[in-house]
Amino acid sequence: MESNCVQFLANKTILITGAPGFLAKVLVEKILRLQPNVKKMYLLLRARDTKSAMQRLRSEVLEIDLFRVLRNNLGEEKLNALVRDKIVPVPGDISIDNLGVKDSDLIQRMWREIDTIINIAATTNFDERYDIGLGINTFGALNVLNFAKKCVKGQLLLHVSTAYVSGEKSGLLPEKPFKMGETLSGNGKLDINIEHDLMKQKLKELQDCSEEEISQTMKDFGMARARLHGWPNTYVFTKAMGEMLMGYYKETLPLVIIRPTMITSTIAEPFPGWIEGLKTLDSVIVAYGKGRLKCFLADSNSVFDLIPADMVVNAMVAAATAHSGDTGVQAIYHVGSSCKNPVTFGQLHDLTARYFSKSPLVGRNGSPIIVTKGTILSTMGQFSLYMTLRYKLPLQILRLINIFYPWSHGDNYNDLSRKIKLAMRLVDLYQPYLLFKGIFDDINTERLRVKKMENIKEFDGSFEFNPKSIDWDEYISNTHIPGLITYVLKQ
Numbered sequence: 001m002e003s004n005c006v007q008f009l010a011n012k013t014i015l016i017t018g019a020p021g022f023l024a025k026v027l028v029e030k031i032l033r034l035q036p037n038v039k040k041m042y043l044l045l046r047a048r049d050t051k052s053a054m055q056r057l058r059s060e061v062l063e064i065d066l067f068r069v070l071r072n073n074l075g076e077e078k079l080n081a082l083v084r085d086k087i088v089p090v091p092g093d094i095s096i097d098n099l100g101v102k103d104s105d106l107i108q109r110m111w112r113e114i115d116t117i118i119n120i121a122a123t124t125n126f127d128e129r130y131d132i133g134l135g136i137n138t139f140g141a142l143n144v145l146n147f148a149k150k151c152v153k154g155q156l157l158l159h160v161s162t163a164y165v166s167g168e169k170s171g172l173l174p175e176k177p178f179k180m181g182e183t184l185s186g187n188g189k190l191d192i193n194i195e196h197d198l199m200k201q202k203l204k205e206l207q208d209c210s211e212e213e214i215s216q217t218m219k220d221f222g223m224a225r226a227r228l229h230g231w232p233n234t235y236v237f238t239k240a241m242g243e244m245l246m247g248y249y250k251e252t253l254p255l256v257i258i259r260p261t262m263i264t265s266t267i268a269e270p271f272p273g274w275i276e277g278l279k280t281l282d283s284v285i286v287a288y289g290k291g292r293l294k295c296f297l298a299d300s301n302s303v304f305d306l307i308p309a310d311m312v313v314n315a316m317v318a319a320a321t322a323h324s325g326d327t328g329v330q331a332i333y334h335v336g337s338s339c340k341n342p343v344t345f346g347q348l349h350d351l352t353a354r355y356f357s358k359s360p361l362v363g364r365n366g367s368p369i370i371v372t373k374g375t376i377l378s379t380m381g382q383f384s385l386y387m388t389l390r391y392k393l394p395l396q397i398l399r400l401i402n403i404f405y406p407w408s409h410g411d412n413y414n415d416l417s418r419k420i421k422l423a424m425r426l427v428d429l430y431q432p433y434l435l436f437k438g439i440f441d442d443i444n445t446e447r448l449r450v451k452k453m454e455n456i457k458e459f460d461g462s463f464e465f466n467p468k469s470i471d472w473d474e475y476i477s478n479t480h481i482p483g484l485i486t487y488v489l490k491q
Contacts, residue, residue, distance in 0.1 A: 005314075005452070005463045008321040009035035013113045013153070017094055017144060018121030019043035020060045022276045023160065023263065027118070027313045028061065028087075029270055033070045034462060036082060042110055044092045044099060044121065053089035065487065069270040094121045094140035099147050115153040116320060119144040120160045126233040126429045129215055130199050130222030133238035138192065141242030142249065149253055155325045156254045157246075158316060163259040163305065163334050163440050165240040167231050170437035172339075175332040175444045177257070178240060180248040184230025192241050195225060232432035247330055254326045256319045260312045261305035261336030261440060262433075265483040267475060268464065269310045273483025280433060281306065281348070282484055288371060289356045289481075290363075295375040297383040297427050298434045300346030305338040305440060307467065308475075314465040315445060318452045333448065334440040337467035342439070349376065351476045361491065380431060 009031055018024045024043075031038050043061075047053035061067075062083060071079050090110070093100035101107045121144075123136045141159060148157040166173045167184040181189045202221050206214045222234035231237035246255060264282075265275035278286060281304065287293040315335045323329055337343065353373050360368035377383045427434075449466055485491050 003452075003463055005317045005321050006035050008324065009317070010037045011039045012116055013040045013042075014038065014116045014118060015042045015044065015110065015114045015147075015151075016118045016120065017044040017099070018119070019045050019089075020056060021120055021122075023260075023309060023312060024120045025061055025064070025066055025276070026266065026274075026309045027120070027316065029066055029070060030310070030313055030317070032082060032086065033073070033270060036086070038086060040088060040113065041086055042088045042090050042114065044090045044094070044101075046093055047089075047091040049091055050089065050103075053091040057087070057089040064276075066270065066274050066276075094119070094143050095135035097143060097146075099143060111150045112152060114151045115155045116324065117144065117148040117151065117154065117157045118160075118316070118320070119157065122160070122239070124235055126235045127219045127223055128234045128238070129218035130225060130234060130238075131203060131218055133222055133234045134196060134199055134241075137235070137238035138241040138245065139196070142245040145246050145249060145253070145255075149251070154253060156256065156320055156323060157250070158256045158258065158320050159243075159246055160316070161239050161243055161257050161259050162236060163261045163336055164236045164433070165231075165243060165259065166438060166440075167236065168432045168436070168438075171439070172441050173334075173438045174441050175259070175334050177247050177330055177332055178244045180244050182244070185228065186230070187228060190229050190241070190244075192245065195241070198225070233429060250330065252328050254323050254328070255330045256323050257330070257332050258312070258316050258319060259332065259334050259440075261307050261334070261338065263309050263312055264306050265308060265480045265487075266310040267308035267470065267479060269462070272479045273486065275309070275480075275483050275487050278484075278488060280430065282488070285352050285481060285484060286489065288352055288374065289361045289369070289485075291369045291371055293374050295377060295383070296349075296434075297377055297380065297431060298345045298349075299378045300344060300349070300376055302345050302434070302436055303338045303342040303439065304345050304348055305336040305436075306343060307336050308470070311335065311465040311467070314463040315448070318448055318463055318465065322448060322451060331444065333445045334442045335445060335465065336440045336442065337470065338439045339442045340446075341467040341470055341472075343472045345376075345434070347472065348476065349373075351473060352481065355477050355481050361485070361489070378435075380427075380435075383427065 016024055016027065019028065028041065028043065031041065043057060045053045045056050047056050074082065090101060090106065098107060101110070119141065121136065121140065123132055144159070145157060148154050181191065183190045202218065206217055209217070226232065226234050226237035229237065231240060243257060262280055264279065265273050275282070284293065284296065312335050315333060319331065319333055323331055353371065356371045360370060363369050452463065
C-alpha cells in the first residue's frame with residue numbers, strides 16, 4: 001500500500017528551483033520513480049531560453065547515472081515520454097523578479113497551476129561575492145516567496161536552508177526561526193536593506209577596477225559583513241537573512257524551512273553511494289586518499305553532523321505532506337544526525353585511514369598511493385605553528401636562495417607560496433565547522449517521523465529519514481567513500 005507521502009505527490013503541480021543542483025536532482029528522480037502520477041513539475045534552470053533549459057535538463061539531470069534505475073525500470077522510450085508529459089523546464093533566475101521568467105503566457109500558467117513550491121536554489125560558496133550571495137540566498141529567497149504568493153492554488157512553500165545558520169554557537173541548538181533584524185554578535189540591529197545599500201555602494205567604488213579585483217574585494221567585503229554580525233562566512237549569513245525575509249513577509253502562506261547539516265551521498269535510493277562534486281568533508285577524504293593531507297585542523301572529539309542526501313529529500317517530502325494547506329504555519333526542521341546518532345571526526349579519520357590502507361588510490365604513475373595517519377591539530381594556534389615550522393620557514397629559505405641564485409629553482413618559491421596561502425585561506429573558511437561544538441536539536445523532525453509512521457499503512461522504507469538507522473562504519477567504508485571514488489574521481 002502507498003505511504004501518505006506517495007499519495008500526497010499524486011496530481012500535484014510542483015515548482016522546483018535549483019534543478020541542476022545535487023539535492024534537487026535526487027528529489028526529481030524520487031518523485032518520477034515513486035509517483036509517476038504527479039501532475040506536473042516545473043523545473044527552474046538558469047538558461048538563456050527554453051531550448052537551452054531543455055538541453056541543461058537532459059545533459060545535467062536526466063542523462064546522468066542517478067537516473068539509471070528509473071531508466072532500467074521504464075526503458076528509454078517510456079522515460080522520455082514520462083519526462084515530456086510531466087516536466088516543464090523553465091529558463092529563469094531566482095535573483096530576478098518573477099524568477100526571471102520572460103514568457104508571459106508561461107508565467108500566467110504557472111501562477112494558475114502550481115500548488116507546491118520547493119526552493120533549493122542557492123550559492124553554497126563559503127566566501128561568495130557579497131553581491132551574488134545577497135542576490136541569490138537573501139533576495140532570491142524573497143523573490144521565490146513573492147512568486148509563491150501569486151500562485152492561486154498555492155498550498156505550501158518549502159525552502160531549503162542550512163543548519164549552520166546557527167553560526168558558531170555551542171550546545172543544543174533549537175529549531176527556531178530568526179526574527180527580522182536578529183544578529184548573532186549583539187552588535188546592534190541587522191538591517192537587510194542597509195546591507196543591500198552597502199553592497200551597491202561598494203560595487204560603485206570598484207567600477208574602475210579589474211574583474212579580478214572586484215571579485216576578491218566583494219568576497220572580502222561579504223566575509224567582513226558576516227563576521228561583524230556574528231556569522232562565520234558569507235554563505236550562512238546570506239542564508240540566515242533569506243530566512244528572515246521569508247518569515248517576515250510570508251503572510252498566510254504555509255512556510256516550511258528545512259535545515260540540513262552536511263549532505264553526503266545517498267544511503268539507499270535510488271541506489272547507495274551516488275554523489276556529485278566534492279562537499280565539505282569529501283575534499284578532506286580525497287586529499288587524504290591522494291596522500292596530500294599530512295596535517296589537519298580538527299578536534300577528534302568534535303561531532304561531524306552528516307546526513308545522506310536521500311534522507312534529506314525524504315524529510316522534505318514528509319514535511320510538505322504534513323503542512324500542505326496549513327494556513328499561516330512556519331515550521332523549522334533540522335535534518336541531521338548529531339542529536340540521534342553522532343559520529344566524531346576521530347571516527348571518520350580512522351575509517352578513512354583504514355579504507356585507503358586496504359584499498360589505496362592509484363597515482364598517475366600507476367602505483368598505489370601509500371597513506372599514513374596524518375597529524376591532527378585541535379587549535380588554530382597549533383595549526384599555525386605547525387605550518388610555520390613545516391612550510392613557512394623553509395619557504396623563506398627558498399626565497400633567499402631565489403634571490404641569490406634565481407636560476408636554480410625557477411618559480412618554486414611563488415608556486416609554494418600560492419599553495420600555502422590557499423591552504424591557510426581554506427582552513428580559515430572551514431575552521432568553524434572543523435571545531436564546531438554545537439548539536440542540532442531535531443525535536444520537530446522527530447515529531448514528523450512519528451507522525452509519518454502513524455500515517456503509513458505499510459512501511460517499506462521509501463521515506464526513511466531516521467539517522468538512528470545509519471551504521472556509520474558500514475556507510476562510510478562501503479557506501480560513501482566508494483561512491484566518491486566512482487562518481488567524483490571516476491576511478
